[in-house]
Amino acid sequence: MIRALNKKHGKGNWVAVFGGDDYDPKNPDVAHVRHYLRTRHKVPIFAVQSDIVDKKWGGVDSGFDYAMYVPTDMKPASDPSGKPQILWGGVAKGGKPVGATKGYLGSTFLNEGKMKGVIAVGGGPIALAEAQYARKQGLPVTYLRAEARNAEANGRWGSLDSWARGLAR
Numbered sequence: 309m310i311r312a313l314n315k316k317h318g319k320g321n322w323v324a325v326f327g328g329d330d331y332d333p334k335n336p337d338v339a340h341v342r343h344y345l346r347t348r349h350k351v352p353i354f355a356v357q358s359d360i361v362d363k364k365w366g367g368v369d370s371g372f373d374y375a376m377y378v379p380t381d382m383k384p385a386s387d388p389s390g391k392p393q394i395l396w397g398g399v400a401k402g403g404k405p406v407g408a409t410k411g412y413l414g415s416t417f418l419n420e421g422k423m424k425g426v427i428a429v430g431g432g433p434i435a436l437a438e439a440q441y442a443r444k445q446g447l448p449v450t451y452l453r454a455e456a457r458n459a460e461a462n463g464r465w466g467s468l469d470s471w472a473r474g475l476a477r
Contacts, residue, residue: 310349322351323374324354325356325412326372327396327411330368331343338429338431338457342371352374354412355375355376358378358379358380359379362375378414380407381400381406381410382394394407395407397409399441403441407434413438413442418445423447425450426447426450427449429452429454431454432462449472449475
């Protein structure tokens with residue numbers, strides 16, 4: 309896949325956009341993919357995160373070459389604590405991207421033709437919503453199957469798997 313992207317766009321002429329968790333060598337997850345791309349293949353990594361990450365936690369970790377922060381979207385409290393919840397990404401009921409998704413699948417990237425496609429490596433409900441939204445916007449979506457970190461919540465292969473595998477048929 310990396311060779312194909314380098315051939316198509318030129319080595320160093322494309323970036324991987326990532327909005328997930330920090331890299332922790334002891335806890336494998338999708339952050340290992342971005343770490344591998346950056347350290348082994350010198351692919352620049354572009355973080356898109358809600359601005360609360362910058363304001364409250366000091367920004368993204370050092371494993372990124374670029375970062376963009378978007379205004380944090382909040383969902384009204386739906387639990388007894390009464391605290392609103394951060395919408396980290398995905399698509400709201402009205403069909404508009406929220407959280408980090410509005411950064412990289414929002415109008416700036418799409419309207420200016422900067423986003424050429426989406427590669428989804430596994431994924432839960434947010435990744436599923438993003439992939440479906442990207443397809444609706446006319447972007448090609450490539451799916452790479454990966455075992456879910458939270459299988460108890462999303463199944464062994466994550467929420468995105470059955471949808472993506474259905475496209476391949």
